[in-house]
Amino acid sequence: MKHVAVLMGGWSSEREVSLNSGNACAGALESVGYRVTRVDVDRNVSATLGALRPDVAFNALHGPYGEDGTIQGILEVLGIPYTHSGVLSSALAMNKQMAKIVMSAAGIPVPTGMTVDRRGAAKAHVFEPPYVLKPIAEGSSYGVFIVPVGANAPPMELSSPDWAYGETLLAEKFVHGRELTCAVMGDRALDVIDIRAADGGWYDYHAKYSKGGSIHILPAELKGNIYQRIQQLSLMAHKALGCRGVSRADLRYDDRPGGTGELVVLEVNTQPGMTATSLVPELAAHAGMSFGELVRWMVEDASCGR
Numbered sequence: 001m002k003h004v005a006v007l008m009g010g011w012s013s014e015r016e017v018s019l020n021s022g023n024a025c026a027g028a029l030e031s032v033g034y035r036v037t038r039v040d041v042d043r044n045v046s047a048t049l050g051a052l053r054p055d056v057a058f059n060a061l062h063g064p065y066g067e068d069g070t071i072q073g074i075l076e077v078l079g080i081p082y083t084h085s086g087v088l089s090s091a092l093a094m095n096k097q098m099a100k101i102v103m104s105a106a107g108i109p110v111p112t113g114m115t116v117d118r119r120g121a122a123k124a125h126v127f128e129p130p131y132v133l134k135p136i137a138e139g140s141s142y143g144v145f146i147v148p149v150g151a152n153a154p155p156m157e158l159s160s161p162d163w164a165y166g167e168t169l170l171a172e173k174f175v176h177g178r179e180l181t182c183a184v185m186g187d188r189a190l191d192v193i194d195i196r197a198a199d200g201g202w203y204d205y206h207a208k209y210s211k212g213g214s215i216h217i218l219p220a221e222l223k224g225n226i227y228q229r230i231q232q233l234s235l236m237a238h239k240a241l242g243c244r245g246v247s248r249a250d251l252r253y254d255d256r257p258g259g260t261g262e263l264v265v266l267e268v269n270t271q272p273g274m275t276a277t278s279l280v281p282e283l284a285a286h287a288g289m290s291f292g293e294l295v296r297w298m299v300e301d302a303s304c305g306r
Contacts, residue, residue, distance in 0.1 A: 001035050004299055005054035005080075007071065009040040012063030013142045013164065021274040022060035025295050029058065032292040034299065041066070046074050056302045057082040058295070060274060064137060067271040068094040076304055083298045085270040086306030089242035093270045094137045096170050099241060106240035108233055109264045111252070113172030121169055122158035125151075130174035133158070135165035146174060175264055177254035180220055182234035183272065183283045184247050186301065189231035189238075190283040194220035216279070218286055226253065229263065237268050244306040245298055248272040248280055 006029065008022020009015055019040075026036045037052055039045070041061060049057065057080050061071060069091035075082045085093065093099050100110045116126050121133060129151045135143040143165035145155040157163070179195045194217040220227065234249035241247075250266045272280045274295075284294040 001033065002055045002299065003035045003037065003052075004029055004056045004058050005037045005039050005049060005052055006058045006060055007039050007041050007045070007066070008060045010061045010063070010066050011042070012061075012065060013138065014063035017273060017275065018060055018062045018066065021062065021278070024291075025058055025060050025274050028292045028295045029299065032296050034296075041071070045071070046078065049074070049078055049080060054080060056080070056299050058299060058302075059084050059271065062271050062273070064094075068137060072306070079304060081302040081304050082306070083302045084245045084306075085241075085243045085247065089244065089306075090270050093241050093243065093247075093268045096134065096136055096267055099267060103237050103240055103265055103268075106236060108236050108240065109262075111172040111175055111264050111266065113170055116169050116171045118158055118163065118167045118169055121171065122154050122156075125154060126171040127173055132172045132174050133169050134172075136168045136170050138165050175252040175254060175262055177252055177256055177259060177262070178220075180230060180251045180253055181279050182230050182249050182251070183280045184234055184238040184243070184249070185284070185297070186245070187235070189235045190287050191218060192220040192222065192227055192230050193218045193279055193283065194222075195279075214277075216282060218282060222253075222255075226255075226263065233263070233265055237265050241268055241270075243268065243270055244303075245301050246272065246280060 006022050006026040008018050010018055026038050030036050039048060057075050059082055061067060065071060067090060069087040072087045072090050076087060092102060097115050104110050129147045129149050131147050133145045180192055181195060182192045183190045196215045230251055237249050238247045248269045252264050252266060254260045254262045274281060281291050281294060
């Protein structure tokens with residue numbers, strides 16, 4: 001019986017999401033026959049894992065230190081096989097601007113944008129609205145602002161002394177239209193979900209993690225050639241960034257009457273959520289794979305040198 005250490009929690013802003021993901025995955029792994037140890041990760045994680053010596057580390061961490069190559073490097077040093085992407089691809093995908101450069105070089109369409117200093121972005125519009133401001137290396141929509149048409153000034157939160165999401169932001173021209181997502185497992189793109197916030201707003205933290213906060217249309221109602229193009233772009237992005245295991249690409253598609261028809265990849269998540277409201281388990285279920293089968297596949301796919 002394999003001993004799996006499920007790494008969760010940590011100290012990033014996504015701690016609570018990670019605990020939800022980790023506990024869900026740990027329960028599912030126990031149900032399919034693995035010996036499981038839940039590890040609430042702290043800065044002594046190397047010593048903890050060195051003492052446990054699990055056969056596999058299931059990485060259910062989100063955000064900095066868990067998703068940016070840091071924990072992956074520790075696991076490489078300890079020689080413990082782990083799930084999801086490796087050191088380089090994790091670090092690359094976590095840095096949204098660097099990921100965009102690599103994806104664009106691979107022929108993947110990405111939004112027009114640039115990196116900006118937080119304080120400068122707080123003083124004056126960096127683009128004519130509408131545009132988006134987001135931290136360079138955060139997830140779960142923390143610190144993300146959509147600056148609407150007609151906004152007189154940038155978001156006042158950018159000037160707050162309590163700002164906790166870094167001094168470098170990514171500014172992008174807003175792409176109208178649908179919020180779409182597609183997961184990749186190994187070398188296979190799954191189906192496409194059209195995500196709509198239940199309150200008619202955008203897909204923020206509340207829409208992502210509150211029960212009933214969003215409406216998922218699966219499969220997305222798109223023309224066949226567009227649907228296949230989204231799957232193709234998601235797999236291209238997974239490969240361009242060097243991802244392993246499971247990843248999830250987020251995209252925008254402007255199919256409004258009179259719209260631009262623009263289809264872009266926003267980012268790739270190397271540690272997608274695994275909670276009750278998460279998208280990857282829903283996509284796997286649509287492909288005929290139970291939650292237990294999904295996490296078993298991830299454990300059996302685990303390795304070092306990813």
